[in-house]
Amino acid sequence: MKHPFLIFLLFLCGGFSAVAQPSGNPLVFGENRLTLITPTLFRLEFAHDGKFIDDPTYFAYDRGSLLPASEFRVRELGGNRYEISTSALRIVYEHDGFPFGLHNFAAYYKLNGKEKKFTNRCIFRNNLGGPVETLDRVTGEIPMQDGLLSRDGWYVIDDERSDLLVDGWLCPRDTKSHVQDQYCFVYGNDYKAALADLGAISGRVPMTRKYIHGVWYCRYWDYTSEEFLSIIDGYEENDFPLDNLVFDMGWHTYDAKIGTGHAGSRSWTGYTWERKRIPDPGALIAEVHRRGVTVSLNDHPHDGIRPHEEMYAAFMADMGADPAHPLLFDLGDRKYMETFFKHAHHATEDMGADFWWLDWQQNYLYPEVRGYRSTSLQWINELYYRQTERKGLRGAGYSRWAGWGDHRHPIQFSGDAQANWALLAFEVKLTSASGNAGCYYWAHDIGGFRGDPNPELTVRWTQFGALSAALRVHSTKDARLDRRPWISGERETAAMRRMYHMRSELMPYIYSSVWQTHSTMVPLNRPMYIDYGSDERAYENEQEFLFGDILLAAPIASPGEGADKTASQKVWFPAGDVWYDYFTHERFDGGQECRIAKPLEEFPLYVRGGWVLPMQPYTPRPASTPLTTLVLRVYPSAGDADNTYTLYEDDGLSRDYERGIHATTELNYRRAGDVTTVTVRPAAGSYRGQEPRRAYRLQLPAAGEFRRVKVNGRTVKPVFDGQLGCPVVEVPSTDIRKEVKIEIFG
Known part of the structure; x- marks a missing residue:
């Protein structure tokens, strides 16, 4: 070189x-x-x-x-x-x-x-x-x-x-x-x-069990078997839907003599049924299931399995440990956790308990998993979610948010919130922003967990809850606080019944939106800037959000005035679309901002014109009733339009959807001049329990006058729905594999 x-x-x-x-x-x-x-x-x-x-x-x-x-x-x-x-x-x-x-x-x-x-x-x-x-x-x-x-x-x-x-x-x-x-x-x-x-x-957010998005009743109270069943009866008798019944801590005994404890008590953790209140838990769960309702059990696992538990001897034998020396709860020990689930959970799950409410509040005791850097909340959420999949079902998480990656364990529990207006306003903002990190599905304490009774606040919170991932009430052990929606006063009861019925009717749209979130990672409740980020106004009102693609909401989070408890909220209507009040059908053109005043019975909720909103008739079991009649609510577009919304269906429980076992149905809205066509295209795909036929009910609020209506080429006469205040086109039960075309001639 x-x-x-x-x-x-x-x-x-x-x-x-x-x-x-x-x-x-x-x-x-x-x-x-x-x-x-x-x-x-x-x-x-x-x-x-x-x-x-x-x-x-x-x-x-x-x-x-x-x-x-x-x-x-x-x-x-x-x-x-x-x-x-x-x-x-x-x-x-x-x-x-x-x-x-x-x-x-x-x-x-x-x-x-x-x-x-x-x-x-x-x-x-x-x-x-x-x-x-x-x-x-x-x-x-x-x-x-x-x-x-x-x-x-x-x-x-x-x-x-x-x-x-x-x-x-x-x-x-x-x-x-x-x-x-x-x-x-x-x-x-x-x-x-x-x-x-x-x-x-x-990883994408998994599909949730469908009933997770239904109506829940939860209360920190020591109910008996008879009282649990009377709660279900009360929902039926007072014309309110119900999907999930939560057993808070009172389902297990309070007999612990040792343990780290929490908040001055050693009784938070427990796995032995309290048979003085619930003498035959298997029979109780079976009866709740017979009535079409699921069961969730509260679980504070931080003290593990202790000597007073029925399964203690078998647990210690499987661990190869001396019963005289109880073991501390150890998230980092694989054998311990596998044995814990076997003895603490499996027998109760085999009785029929559907999922667990992981009420982990003990980060101050166990900030990190012993021997690792992971937080205890991260790892316990992962382990609990896996356990709920063991019978081939979708996982069902129900725990506090553990940070990046925890979106794989839905649904999240937001904790024991104070009942006041400021907290309600923050929950609205928080719920939308949470999707920015993948926290898509909050189960809030609707009405607030603790605080003074306030029926007006409870109604407004319910209106927000009806447009969130789960309509779940909860309250602390206070005789004044019971969130059963029919005990707050006649007017408040009627206002909440309207919201509960709306939630039931919107379930096909909600579940289709959940599928959209799974497929695209776009949140169910999402801030306006996700869709309209180029407009500065999309960033200004944190009390307004999109709920799926078609609904826009701005829940009221302030006390009202006068006999009607009228309160107002600022609403921005994005340009490029026309929007209609869900309750009054009033039209609002996009590109404007309005201060909307609403009485106690209503709140600012709007439907995007020119799309088909899939709904169902009211049912007391929104998440499990077969969709034998599909309601199609359609508000007119501002001009010519051609938009398709996809209805999603599956069995609601299994992981079959991961293998493509589900059904989709395209719902097309087309307007050309004075002719509007709504087309239900043939269902694609199948799943266990799929209904082979269904009827259709086309609701036409704000449609104005029209000359005639044709269904598949044959002229039909609409009927007028006095309660909804609009014409309705009824289509008899039809094979879901056949196209249905409804033409409205203006």
């Missing part, structure tokens, strides 16, 4: 690459690895020993998502510098032997039509908010955690210290060598892409 020193200088100056141009995905640059997951999501790693991590974590649960090589380009710039381009961004990286950072890495993306520079320094501004872990003892607005969505168009999740999941259990990671593990969401203005990216790396 004639000029070794010159060659050495060229190497130092970048004349030669220290690493070959990487190919494939992930891209490895010595100790650095860059993984392109989607066009708008990438992972940055640095490991001193070049050993990278491919095992999943609680957050990064899905390692199978990788951007195909055909969808990105790598270009060597010289001097160990590279440009990596996707359809949405351009990354410039200089390999210098250091972790990805300000000096060697940048990404360029578009925001509001301008190119912006992203670095991974994690200086967060302009975040649009996310969930909170709990509302326990909260009395008003509190700071929210971050969500993915930011007006800066990016967010970074640092996963470098989280435990790995190996063979279904926690495993500590090497944090001495593997010192960087960041997930960079760089989405610009595309908020829906950011949420889809969360599903790509963390």
Whole structure:
């Protein structure tokens, strides 16, 4: 070699690459690895020993998502510098032997039509908010955690210290060598892409059991078997629907003599039925099921299985432990947890208990899983959710929010909220923003858990609850507080009955929207800016949200005035659509903002014109009654339109949907001139228990005058629904595999 020193200088100056141009995905640059997951999501790693991590974590649960090589380009710039381009961004990286950072890495993306520079320094501004872990003892607005969505168009999740999941259990990671593990969401203005990216790396939110989205009764009270059944009777006698009955702590004994305890008592944890109140729990659960209602049991597991429990001896024998020395609850011990579930849960589940309310409030006792970095709430939510899948059913979580990745364990319990107006207003805002982090389904304490009785507040809270993931009432052990909706006064009862009936009637739309959330990761309750982020007004009113694609709501969260308890709320109607009041059918053109006043019986709720809203006739069991009549509510579009909404159906319980076993039915609205056509296309797909035929009821509020109506080419005469105040077209029971076309000639 004639000029070794010159060659050495060229190497130092970048004349030669220290690493070959990487190919494939992930891209490895010595100790650095860059993984392109989607066009708008990438992972940055640095490991001193070049050993990278491919095992999943609680957050990064899905390692199978990788951007195909055909969808990105790598270009060597010289001097160990590279440009990596996707359809949405351009990354410039200089390999210098250091972790990805300000000096060697940048990404360029578009925001509001301008190119912006992203670095991974994690200086967060302009975040649009996310969930909170709990509302326990909260009395008003509190700071929210971050969500993915930011007006800066990016967010970074640092996963470098989280435990790995190996063979279904926690495993500590090497944090001495593997010192960087960041997930960079760089989405610009595309908020829906950011949420889809969360599903790509963390797993999509699973389908819930359908009854989770029904009507619940829950109260911290020591009910007897007879009293539980009388509650179901009361709902029936007073014309209110019910799907789920929750047994709070009183289902088990309060006999514990040892334990860490909580809030001054050792009786929170328990697994032995209190047979003085419930002498035959299996018979009680069977009777509740016979009446079409499911059963959930409260569980505070922090004290484990103690000597007073019926199953203690068998549990200790399976553990190979000395009964004279009780074991502490140990989330990090696989044998302990498997044995715990076997003895604490399985017998009760075999009696028929449908799912557990994991009422974990003990982070102050067990902040982290012993031997690991994972929080106790994260890991216990994962374990409980897995257990509910053991009989082939969908998982059913019902616990507080544990952070990134916990969207895989729906539904979330928001905690023991205070009953006041400020907290109701915050819940509305919180529920919408929570979807920004994947916390899509809150089960709130409708009416508030503790506080002074306030029937007006309870009505307004119920109106909000009717447009959330679950209409679930709850209250503390206070004789003044019982959220059964018929005991608050005649007018309040009538107002709440209207909301409960609406919830029942909307179940086909709600469940179809749940499928949409599963498929797209777009929230059920979602802030206006997810769909209308280019309009500044979409960010201004945090009390307004979309509920699915077709409904817009702005619940009232302030006391009213006068005999009608009239209160108002500001509502912005997005441009490009026309909106109709769900209760009065009044039309509002998009592009305006109005102050809407409503009496106690109503709240601002609007239907997007030009779409088919799928509903069902009222039923006392909204989540389980077969859909033998599909109600189609249609408000007219402002002009010519062609829009299709998809009705989703499955068996509501099994995991068959994961294998494509479900049905969809396209509901098309088309307006051309003075002719409006509503088409129910043939159902596609099938599932266990599917109804082969159904009738249709087309409701036409605000339709105006029309000359005639045809159903499949034959002229029919609509009937007038006096209660709804509009014409209705009835179509007799029809094979779901046949198309139904209804034409309205103006």
